[in-house]
Amino acid sequence: MTDLPAGVERRTFDGRERLATRGETVYGEPRDDDGWRAWDAGRSKLGAMFEYEMDTGLAGGESVLYLGAASGTTVSHVADFAGPTYAVEFAARPVRDLVGVAEARANLFPLLKDARKPETYAHVVESDLDCIVQDVATRGQATVANRNRQFLADDGRLLAAFKARSEDVVADPDEVFEGVLDELSEAYEILETTRLDRFHDDHLGVVARPR
Numbered sequence: 001m002t003d004l005p006a007g008v009e010r011r012t013f014d015g016r017e018r019l020a021t022r023g024e025t026v027y028g029e030p031r032d033d034d035g036w037r038a039w040d041a042g043r044s045k046l047g048a049m050f051e052y053e054m055d056t057g058l059a060g061g062e063s064v065l066y067l068g069a070a071s072g073t074t075v076s077h078v079a080d081f082a083g084p085t086y087a088v089e090f091a092a093r094p095v096r097d098l099v100g101v102a103e104a105r106a107n108l109f110p111l112l113k114d115a116r117k118p119e120t121y122a123h124v125v126e127s128d129l130d131c132i133v134q135d136v137a138t139r140g141q142a143t144v145a146n147r148n149r150q151f152l153a154d155d156g157r158l159l160a161a162f163k164a165r166s167e168d169v170v171a172d173p174d175e176v177f178e179g180v181l182d183e184l185s186e187a188y189e190i191l192e193t194t195r196l197d198r199f200h201d202d203h204l205g206v207v208a209r210p211r
Contacts, residue, residue, distance in 0.1 A: 002053040006060030007081025013038045019050055021080035024104040027073050041199045044074040045135045045161030048199035054192055054207055057157045058082075062130035065151050067115040067144060068137070070094045072101035078133060079108040086125045090114045116140070118148050128153040134160040139167055142183035145208075149187045152210050158188055164202040173202045180204070187211060 004010070004019075011020040013030045019039035020032075031037040041047035049056060061083050069075040069087035071094040079085040079102075087102075088111045089095050095112045102108040113121045115136050129151050136144055141162050152158065162180050164173035181190060188208035196203040 002055050004050065005058040005081055009036065011036045019047055021077045023076065023080035026076040026101050039077050045196060045200060045203060046074050046133055046159060048196045049159065049205040052194045052205065054194055054205055056159055056207060058131065064131045064133060065125055065129050065148065066133045067148060068135040069098055071097035076101045079105040083107060086111060088113050088115050088121065115144050118150065125151055127151055130156050132158045137163055137166045141166060142180045145184055146187040149210055154210055156210060158208040160206045161196065162204045162206060177204045184208065
């Protein structure tokens, strides 16, 4: 079994063992008396990657750039166990929720920016980060990852969830993923891939490191 990073544990909620981090609740998830809150893998691609025991390379305390933070469901869990966490989201409405999530997490920095345009936040986000987590539902997901590679340390990790339907709604997902990985390989070495279908239909989890 792949080790979970420090700050992520398996805890029992309602008689069932689930992933959990310690922090304030965000999306109505159960929380135990010790402050651990359940991490719903059905609402989190990174949570699904942990459930599939992918080797994320995370130990806890890493500096993180999160692309596609939405209203903060997953990035709130990341900030619970990581170091400085920069959360990029393009849509203004979910960023308002994200700002509220950040109020309880001093290490979480919401950015109303477009992940396709890293030059617009390069002056804010530090370089040589330990990890990029990506979950952007847009065409050109590999392009987004490649453009943001500039922020990642040479020994850092990309943890990405690629959605086939965001690239092409009718193409076979396997063919879509093959094309995505081909483009991604221009900037990264692919270390591991796993389909996340038990939790998220037509999604591919990818662990990669910079070339």
